Amino acid sequence: MAVLAFFFLRLIHAFYSIAVFASSCWKRFNFIPPLPLTATRRRIPKHLAVIFVPDHDIHPDITHACLLESVYRTIDWCRELGIEKVALYDSEGLLQASATTIHHHIAQPCEATVEHEYPPTPPLSEPDSRSVSPEHIPEVNPYTVISLPHEESKVGRRRHTTARNSHGPMTLYLISSSSSKQAIAAAARSICKLELPHSKVSTDKFKLSVAELGQRLEGKDGLPPPDFMIVHPMSPSKYNRTPLELHGFPPWQTRLTEIYHNRHIKRHAAWITWILPQRFYSARWPVPLTEMEFREALDEFSGAEMRFGNKTSVRLFPIKMSRRTGMILWEYTWDRLHVILSENSIRCTPRREDKRRLDDKRREASFTSVLTQDRLLYTNTLRLARTITNEDTRSDPPIQQIVFYQSGIGTERNLYDEYVDATTGGTLADKVEEAYAFIALNYFPGDEIFLFGFSRGAYTARMVAMFIGAIGLLDRRDMDNFARIFIAYQRLAKSDDEQGMFFGYLISIERQLLTDELHAFTKPDAHGLQRVNTPFSIKCIGVFETVGSLGLPDELTLDLKKATLIFGFPDKVLGGHIERAYHALALNETRRDFDCTKYERARQGLSKGQILKQCWFGGCHSDIGGGYRDHDLADIALIWMAANVQDMLSLDMEYLRSVPSPIAPWGSQKPHNPRTGLASVFFATKRKLPLSIDNITNETIHSSVLEQAKLPSALVDAIAAGHTVVEDPLPLEKEFKAKWIVEREPQDVSLTPAKKQFIQDIQDHCIIA
Incomplete structure (x- = not known):
């Protein structure tokens, strides 16, 4: 059975390599020149x-x-x-x-x-x-x-x-x-x-x-x-x-x-x-x-807005400056940030109608369609990026707040990236290296690091946090070894699942070799760890719906765990180097491949006063992190995250108040059905809800869940018996709830304007007996 599984996995990897090669050839021969x-x-x-x-x-x-x-x-x-x-x-x-x-x-x-x-x-x-x-x-x-x-x-x-x-x-x-x-x-x-x-x-x-x-x-x-x-x-x-x-x-x-x-x-x-x-x-x-x-x-x-959070996997790394003005290091912002969308559509100036000009028109038309149709699809990570101000003027002198924004896995607008890369996470290693390198090459002692992400972007943010805790922040010379370190940790994580499949003593020897290889970077006096030699090297990590598995879907691997955990790094234990952690979870998500990975607090973190809050909200995966046109539930999760970090980060409250566009009373929007389209064939699962108080995971139920029309019976009984904690809203949440006014009707995305007009014409010309 083990040999058959190994052969099947190799076959899947071969098809994946062919797909990557075909995609690169397609991009090369169909390269669209710029305007x-x-x-x-x-x-x-x-x-x-x-x-x-x-x-x-x-x-x-x-x-x-x-x-x-x-x-x-x-x-x-x-x-x-x-x-x-x-x-x-x-x-x-x-x-x-x-x-x-x-x-x-x-x-x-x-x-x-x-x-x-x-x-x-x-x-x-x-x-x-x-x-x-x-x-x-x-x-x-x-x-x-x-x-x-x-x-x-x-x-x-x-x-x-x-x-x-x-x-x-x-x-x-x-x-x-x-x-x-x-x-x-x-x-x-x-x-x-x-x-x-x-x-x-x-x-x-x-x-x-x-x-x-x-x-x-x-x-x-x-x-x-x-x-x-x-x-x-x-x-x-x-x-x-x-x-x-x-x-x-x-x-x-x-x-x-x-x-x-x-x-x-x-x-x-x-x-x-x-x-x-x-x-x-x-x-x-x-x-x-x-x-x-x-x-x-x-x-x-x-056209920067085209890639601004249109999908569900983006992540954000704000860095709050704590140094004096003359020694500021993190005065950098990442591309596609701080962009204000314009209401004006793009004009096409008539010139010679040659093939080149027609291609230009098609490109400009695509910009227009994205700008006018996808504004409601922004994720909470993007909205949080726009909420963070440039300076925290509450301190003297003001502290600079710098944002590093990176698009997530499967967010590019082409067939390969949206489906192959989104399901396998093929670009995860590159994105982790890029994000980690940006922090490592520009870090200065005293800087405060904040990590935010949604979905697979949350998984990636947690992986970056794991590396910071394990090897610190490497300098320019040691960054040449990051790929080797990444592969070594990946093999270590995967070797845990291989115990018993092959010869155990060979695996133990390999683990020892990998541990010896990493010792130069993980020993207490390593240069990377000395650079962040503080009780908490990461100030805060806030994630929406961490997807726990990266790799091939279960439907393609016959539930073979080794094929799903291609990258390893489960990272369930909250590192002791993280001061605060906030995790928003979806109550109504039923797809197995979107099962969440909850944090578990270790004894080291408890002794250091570490804060962990994991809160359950009504809705499915994208109802929590954003991505739907009707985003009441996502707005509630965003406000919860902002309320928890506003004492550490200066937020633009005027912009945050402009985000909600309610279609239903506070918390009562009906959750979207995640099992539609291709997702309808995914394996189903039921999430394990917090039916008792647990100091290890510290899970709570958000108060807005009580406004839902339908709740699991077990959760209702647990709440009634007092076994599950319903979190009291913070002052900022109370403010938004008091001003929560239904302004528009929910959009029926299943009917296009042409179909609606067709139905209206039929109703106008038909006589109903």
Whole structure:
């Protein structure tokens, strides 16, 4: 039986590999090019920032020439689009050293002026113990500002084009981190000279406000936060597999920035990749910023809402800053965040009706349909992301709140990602590595980490929390070993299920080898664990409906557990490094593949004062995490989560109050039926409800459940007997319940407008006897 199961699993993996290969071929041969540069887009950034990441293994002269070529291209494209401000950044100081060359190049068609501003906010670095007194302040190299005046130029650069379009003025910032360490000291010196001109005044009488320091650092005209940022690694795609890192870009300017990071830059023709080996077309040469990549980035910025929580598996990692302003590290925001949806549909400007233009129209029409139809399908993770403000002004000085947002498994809009990847979790390892690397590479002692997620995104968030507790936060050198660590933990978790199937002594030997391999990263004095050497390295984790199994569905594996737990990591025990944990659970979910994984609190957490709350709500899986058009039940779960974290995070209550659109009284909406469509053939299960008080899981019933028309009889008896705790609503929940007013009727999504009109026509023309 074991051999048969092993053979069947190998067969399933073979079919899965074929599906992955077929999907990659389909994507390669059906690649849809981005919109032309001059095409009509819904929006373009007013302030664009471009980070150029040089390759240190390439000759400096070649890198410098490639960098200048990318800069010239970027300036031309931005002039064509009418972008008002462009900030160009490199961490090596090459741009500032080439300011004169850049000025002469762009001054050929127009008269450009060069001036100097105050240095920007410095990037994070290790604490500097040197004195910052005025007499020891070195000279600071300011960043360069080039102003391009109004200009007349041709549109589209076509030979037959005679129409002319005016280009508005543009401001170009050349930024480098070469002088950033002295920026804080220079600002402090300037403020001291203004406030304490006569010297010999006690320093405790001198107070430096965050606003004043920020004004000095940003300069007299200020360097406003860019709307959009492109991170362009200049390494070839073969070597460009590092996660997102902003390489010291002034964090003061990135609180509301959407970021585009293309990890695989070079796009070769399909026939080249089939005929020639990669070494013939991916030589070790720097890669300039191409127009294709630039246009792709603009399309991402223009249609960012398309991937904003349309599915049920997304996750969110807010980081709350607890350091002083001069040492802020987490001044980063992830792409597709802080985007305000516009009510205006996208217009198609009539031009030549060629095939390329028709493709553009179809793409723009798809943007319009998503914007107008999917607004009610946002998940609670997305809504919580929009609720978190940029600063917590309740403390002095204010604490920066930075959000890292990542789309979840199976959220891409294509057949393969929605079904194959969503059911197998094939991209889980990449997403865990990307999220963990972002935290590890940018963490600074004193930062507070919050993790939120829904469904498989909740599973992924819990896995990231598990790694932080097991190996801490690795530095840049040790991050090269993360894939090996991930695989080792995966094999350890899976080996527990293999006991008794094969030779037990071989499995024990393998476990010992894996344990020895991980010892360098899990020992108490390991560098990663020392970086987060605090009682609680994670401030809070809040999840909606954690899906416990990732892998092939039970219906395809004949209930073979080994095929379902492809990734292992059940992680039911709440780690002692997590201070607070909140878990929202669905009372009416019946699909076995969506069974929840509840937390269990260990004795270590109880002794440290760890807080765990797991609350049951009425509804199915997506009734708790969001995704339905009628989302009363999801709103109640969101308000519960917000009420529990509002003492730690500053929330935008005005936005949160705009989320509910009730169709029924508080808590009385009928739960959706999860077993519809393809899910109707899934194996069914009954969730084990809390029929007694348990300090290990600490499960409660939300008070809104009592408003449901139908409840399980066992739960009703347990509540009546006092064996199950009904959680009292928090003040924020009471406020929302008091203002809960039914505003609209539930939408009948089964009938399209055309069908409704057809039925109405029949009723108007038929006589009922």
